[in-house]
Structures are given as C-alpha cells and as structure tokens.
Amino acid sequence: MSQPINFTRIVLNSRPVGDIEPQTFRPEQVSFASLKQKLGDNDVFVQVTWLSLDPAMRGWLRDVRSYLPPVQIGEVMRASGLGIVIAKGKKSKLPIGQLVTGTVGMTLSALFLISTNFESLYHSGWTEYAVLPEKHVTPINVPKGIQDIDFLNNIGMAGFTAYFGLKDVGNLRPGETLVVSGAAGAVGSLVCQLGKSMGAKVYAIAGSKDKCSWLVDEIGVDAAFNYKQKGWEEDFKKQVGYLDVYFDNVGGDILDFCLTRLKKDARIVLCGAISAYNSAKPKGLQNYLTLIAMRAKIQGFIVFDYENRYPEAVQVISKGLIDGSIKRKFHIVEGLEKAPEALPLLFSGGNTGKLVVKVADPKDVRAKL
Amino acid sequence: MSQPINFTRIVLNSRPVGDIEPQTFRPEQVSFASLKQKLGDNDVFVQVTWLSLDPAMRGWLRDVRSYLPPVQIGEVMRASGLGIVIAKGKKSKLPIGQLVTGTVGMTLSALFLISTNFESLYHSGWTEYAVLPEKHVTPINVPKGIQDIDFLNNIGMAGFTAYFGLKDVGNLRPGETLVVSGAAGAVGSLVCQLGKSMGAKVYAIAGSKDKCSWLVDEIGVDAAFNYKQKGWEEDFKKQVGYLDVYFDNVGGDILDFCLTRLKKDARIVLCGAISAYNSAKPKGLQNYLTLIAMRAKIQGFIVFDYENRYPEAVQVISKGLIDGSIKRKFHIVEGLEKAPEALPLLFSGGNTGKLVVKVADPKDVRAKL
Numbered sequence: 001m002s003q004p005i006n007f008t009r010i011v012l013n014s015r016p017v018g019d020i021e022p023q024t025f026r027p028e029q030v031s032f033a034s035l036k037q038k039l040g041d042n043d044v045f046v047q048v049t050w051l052s053l054d055p056a057m058r059g060w061l062r063d064v065r066s067y068l069p070p071v072q073i074g075e076v077m078r079a080s081g082l083g084i085v086i087a088k089g090k091k092s093k094l095p096i097g098q099l100v101t102g103t104v105g106m107t108l109s110a111l112f113l114i115s116t117n118f119e120s121l122y123h124s125g126w127t128e129y130a131v132l133p134e135k136h137v138t139p140i141n142v143p144k145g146i147q148d149i150d151f152l153n154n155i156g157m158a159g160f161t162a163y164f165g166l167k168d169v170g171n172l173r174p175g176e177t178l179v180v181s182g183a184a185g186a187v188g189s190l191v192c193q194l195g196k197s198m199g200a201k202v203y204a205i206a207g208s209k210d211k212c213s214w215l216v217d218e219i220g221v222d223a224a225f226n227y228k229q230k231g232w233e234e235d236f237k238k239q240v241g242y243l244d245v246y247f248d249n250v251g252g253d254i255l256d257f258c259l260t261r262l263k264k265d266a267r268i269v270l271c272g273a274i275s276a277y278n279s280a281k282p283k284g285l286q287n288y289l290t291l292i293a294m295r296a297k298i299q300g301f302i303v304f305d306y307e308n309r310y311p312e313a314v315q316v317i318s319k320g321l322i323d324g325s326i327k328r329k330f331h332i333v334e335g336l337e338k339a340p341e342a343l344p345l346l347f348s349g350g351n352t353g354k355l356v357v358k359v360a361d362p363k364d365v366r367a368k369l
Numbered sequence: 370m371s372q373p374i375n376f377t378r379i380v381l382n383s384r385p386v387g388d389i390e391p392q393t394f395r396p397e398q399v400s401f402a403s404l405k406q407k408l409g410d411n412d413v414f415v416q417v418t419w420l421s422l423d424p425a426m427r428g429w430l431r432d433v434r435s436y437l438p439p440v441q442i443g444e445v446m447r448a449s450g451l452g453i454v455i456a457k458g459k460k461s462k463l464p465i466g467q468l469v470t471g472t473v474g475m476t477l478s479a480l481f482l483i484s485t486n487f488e489s490l491y492h493s494g495w496t497e498y499a500v501l502p503e504k505h506v507t508p509i510n511v512p513k514g515i516q517d518i519d520f521l522n523n524i525g526m527a528g529f530t531a532y533f534g535l536k537d538v539g540n541l542r543p544g545e546t547l548v549v550s551g552a553a554g555a556v557g558s559l560v561c562q563l564g565k566s567m568g569a570k571v572y573a574i575a576g577s578k579d580k581c582s583w584l585v586d587e588i589g590v591d592a593a594f595n596y597k598q599k600g601w602e603e604d605f606k607k608q609v610g611y612l613d614v615y616f617d618n619v620g621g622d623i624l625d626f627c628l629t630r631l632k633k634d635a636r637i638v639l640c641g642a643i644s645a646y647n648s649a650k651p652k653g654l655q656n657y658l659t660l661i662a663m664r665a666k667i668q669g670f671i672v673f674d675y676e677n678r679y680p681e682a683v684q685v686i687s688k689g690l691i692d693g694s695i696k697r698k699f700h701i702v703e704g705l706e707k708a709p710e711a712l713p714l715l716f717s718g719g720n721t722g723k724l725v726v727k728v729a730d731p732k733d734v735r736a737k738l
Contacts, residue, residue, distance in 0.1 A: 059658075059661075059662070065662070066662040067661075067662045067663075067664075251657070251658070256653070270657070270660050270661050271661070272661070273657075273658055273661070276658060277658075283653065283655070284625070284652065284653020284654050284655040285653050285654045285657060286652070286653040288620070288639070288642075288654060288667070289428075289620070289642055289645060289646075290669075291639050291667060291668070291669035292428075292436075292639050292640070292641070292642070292669035292670070292671070293428070293434070293435040293436045293669070293671070294436075294669065295436075295668075295669055295670050295671055295674060296668075296669055297666050297667060297668035297669070298657070298660060298666060298667045298668075299660070299664075299665070299666035299667075299668075300659075300660035300661035300662070300663065300664055300665055300666070301661070301664050302661065302662070302664055305664060
C-alpha cells in the first residue's frame, strides 16, 4: 500500500446555533504513521471511499439528549461511509481490498459512525483513513445491477428509513392517500416509489419545478407540488383533498399545513425536520388540535430500532434496484474537503437525490494495493 | 304532569372567535304546548334534570371539519345530560318517571346530543324539556353507591375518555411514569386514579395550590405541580425526570414542555387542549423534534370510537365508585340559565372536579308526575 505522510480529517470546530457556518468544521492534518501504529491485531485499516451526507447529521451537532450522543467539539464529524481494507492486524480475516462498512452489531448498516462515539477509540466519519475493529466492520459484496453507493442510499440507512417508516410506522395500506415531503431527497424519493408499489395514491411536495418534474416523470408520483410557489396549498387542497399517511421529512410549515389535511385515523410519520434542524427555536405547530378530531397520530422513529429486520428491506429494495423498477439519483460532491460546504445543501434544498461525498476513487485505492 | 306555559332553552347566538362571551349564547322562551305537539307515537317527552359541561363543547362551536358537525347559529347548544320521562307516545314502552339518557345506538353514553345534529328534528342539549325518539334513549337504573350524575362523569363520557385514553391510546404499563395535565378536572382526576391502580407512578399538573393538595391528599398522586407557580418546570424536572405516558388535557405550553421530558417510546395521549380551544390561533408546539429522537408518538382519540366497549369501562369504574376506591368531586351550578357563564370555568381553571348544571331537581320532577 502507498503511504502518504499525512491525511485529512474534519472535526467539529464550534457548535452551530442556527445554520452550519464556515467555522463549524475545521480540517486537520494527521500523521498516517501515527494512525497506523494504532492498528491492533483484531483491527482493519480502512481507506474511506464514499461518505454519506444526511439530514440527521445536523441533529448530531446539537448538545441535547437524543438517540445518539452529540458529536463533541474537536471530534471527527460522524458520518456513514464506505471504505476499502488496505491493511490489517495479524488476527484479521478480511482480505486486503475488501469493501466494508463499519458496524457495531448492525448488519448491512453502512455506518462508520459508532466507534468514535460509543468507544471513543477510533477516528472514523469525515476522514480519509480509519482504524476499526474487524468485529465492527461488515464486508460488502456488490451484486450485479447495484452500485457500491447504493449501500449508502437505498440499501443503507436512507432506504431502511423509507421502508420501515412507511410500512411499520405509517402502516400504509392499498388505496390510501400518501403525501411525502422532501420528496426529491434520498428518503423521500424512495418513499414515493414504495408507496406506489404498495398501491397508494402518492403526492409529493418538493422545493423546485425541476424536482417536481423529476418526481412526476421519473419517480411516478400522481402529482407533485412546489412549496416555494405561492398558492401551492390551494392546488394541493383541490388535487389531494385529505390524506391517510403523511411521511414528513421537513417539519415546520408544511407539517403544520398537512395537519389540516388529515383523514380519520391518519398517521404522520415523523422522519425528519430539515426545515427545523437549523433553528434554535423552530416555528411551532399550531394545527395539532386536528389530531384529536381525526383520531390521528404523529409518530417519530429511529431506523436503528429495525436493525434485525434490515435484511427484509434489503431484499425488497435490491430487487427493485436490479430490475430497474426503483429509480435513484445521486448528487456527488468530490473531495472530503467539500463535505462541510455540501452538508448545508440538504437544508437549503440544493440537492436532488442522495448527497454523497467521493473521498477516494475505489479503483485508484485498489490499484495502489 | 304539570305544564308550564313556556320553558327555556339556550341557543348559539354568535360563533366565538376567542373566549366565550355574553353574546355567544341567547336564551329563548318556547311554548311547552308546541313542543308537546311534536310528541310522536314512538317518542318520549323528557324533562332535563342535569346537564354536563365539557371542554369538548368549545370545539363544537368552531365551524371546522371535525368528529361532529358544529352547532349552528340559532340551534340549541348541544350537551350531554340526564332527564326523566314525563310523558310518552302511544307506542312507547318506557314508564313515566324513568331516568334516561339520550342515545343513538350508544349504550350508556349519557348523551343528549345527537338528535339535533344528525336528524335536525329534536331540540335537546341546553333545554329544560326535549322530545326524543324512544330508540334514541337509554333508561338508567342507578345502583346503590352511585349517584345519577355519575352517569355524566365517571361512568359517562368523562370516565370512558379517561379509561380508553389511558389504557388503549396510552397503553400504560405497570412501573411506568404517567403525567396528567388538567388533573383536577373530571377526566384528569380519574386518569390519575386509574394510573395508580394500574401500578404507575403518577404526577399531576393543575392550576392552583388547592387543586394540587386535593390531588395529593384525596386522589393519591405521587406529586402535583401548580403550573401557575413560577419555576414549576424545574421542580418537575427534579422530581419526575422523564415520562412514559403524558395524558394531555390542556395542550399549549404544558404540552410543549412535556415534549422535552419524553422517555424512549413515550406516548402522548391527546385528549383535549383546554388552553388552546379558545384561541383563534393557538401557540404552536416547538419541541416536536424530540418525538423523533425518542421514537415517541402523539395520538388523538375520540371516545365514541370505543362505544362497543363502554360496558367494560362501566364495570371497572362502577366497582371503584361503589367500594369507594375511586373518588370524585362535582362542581354544581344551579339553573339552566347559568350554563353560559359556567362553561368558561373549564377554560379558566375555575372548576375542581366535574362541572354539571342542575336544571331541575329529580325529586321535584317526580313529585309532580
């Protein structure tokens, strides 16, 4: 393997109050040799190839009680990712060149995120290289018809989030009306497609004319509404009427509007709130009284809770990817150093489809082995 | 039966935007003879003895899509109530003097409310007399140890709301922490007691020192918090920590605060929102993001949906009333004409326990038969 003198990692520099700003993150140069020295007998040394940028990452920067501890100041930014084993400890059994994803007992979870937080031992996340215990790593073999970065998307956390959120939390049934916000995003666009395949009427809410066209023409929703266009709510009322399931990725005003459009026994799947993550004090929901009259519920969920059922989602979604019935789009940013300025795209609506950072080309990595 | 020339009923005069005001309702004098003329062969003529005042009534004044159509301007105000049969049609089988409650297929529902709205034929609700189809009426025989007005409270809608809200929507389990707001009200005080009997730690939120003392000393909660006392939230945090089930009767700021105190998998039972019913634009919930991190849910419900299981609730609650383990308190207002000024007490916190209007003394009614 080739050995650079130093490599780059990006740490949390200061905790943002509102939007992510240039001073939120700070790159660091780290001695490659010093990291390699930490390689224990049961570890693997991984070169990161791809990193996933997810709305949930904004939440990890908040110093509040949550489903994971916050990223600490000075820690490498947590992220899901893929990498290739370029060196290994004496007792490791994985071959050099193996594509892996980091896990703590999460099969196929496509996460590189745990080790920094639960063990405070390993630097992964926004980094070019990481040392990880082999037991925390899952080898991935990419089937024909599937790309490696699908493991960060539809057959990774985004896909599992869409699948279990819609099926288990939303309990969507054939013939029902499903509304999806953030519909042009990684999770949203899969929710739309799964909803159609489950026999629902599917209506999308997104933030541009282009996104809406993509959703109708490619993703196959029944109609799409551009919430940045004045008066979209009136169009929505006319075309959609009332809804059974609202899969909410954005929170805020759109969630508040959808609260007025509930049918009896409606379910709101609270998946994310990209409109609110960046606010110190998000604008409040005013229309929650309709939940009583409509016997409706708002339910939050965290995809990790469905870990033991990930294989079920993988099976369904892989099939769709391979036979071409599930469409996806990637928004690729080149270079780890671009991660801090790319992350805010998720909150400004600057991406269509799954936002990923290419840290190193897998071919180049393997060529140097 | 004695026959007055006229009797009083109270109609909706103007739709309130915020608080209920003097001009919201208007009394009317109606010819007794003209009502009696409407008595058909299958009807009963009922003199109303008691009426129930409930927070839900504020909702019935709003001209919005809801679980029942709104009361219309000029219509008799809808209310639950009890009455005594003082005359009957030829084919009616109920005895004169029978205590009844109006129903449309709702056994034991203690409702006088349906006929005006679903059939637009009969005047009931806030009225001294009503003609009702016998099939819409359920005779009540009051067991020893139970009062007639318990049928408007713990073994009426308030009791069923407490029972099914806590058990089915809240899914409260032994050892869990239950928090109840509006805890000194009809529903709240029963929820507290049911919670204790189900083996939960129970914490009450109410609006005065006296209410809190009553809740601790009589109702038996583990602690009670007076939300009108500055700094109560800090006491709550220290004593309660986090909660599994929040039974919400008030909405608004207290609901928003409780959103920050959720344990994993917490359930918020959205029963009512007395702090918000009177607002044209209620203050919004800002802390809903915790629902995601805590995999929690907010769920609304309407007690009518549990109609076929009312007998289950009656059995459990009657037993507690008879053996004295379930305590209740009535706040009695004398005279139908006082109903309009009494109703707002529910929203200002002016009542402790169940608010009822005594329209006529049952003894006097029966004495004149």
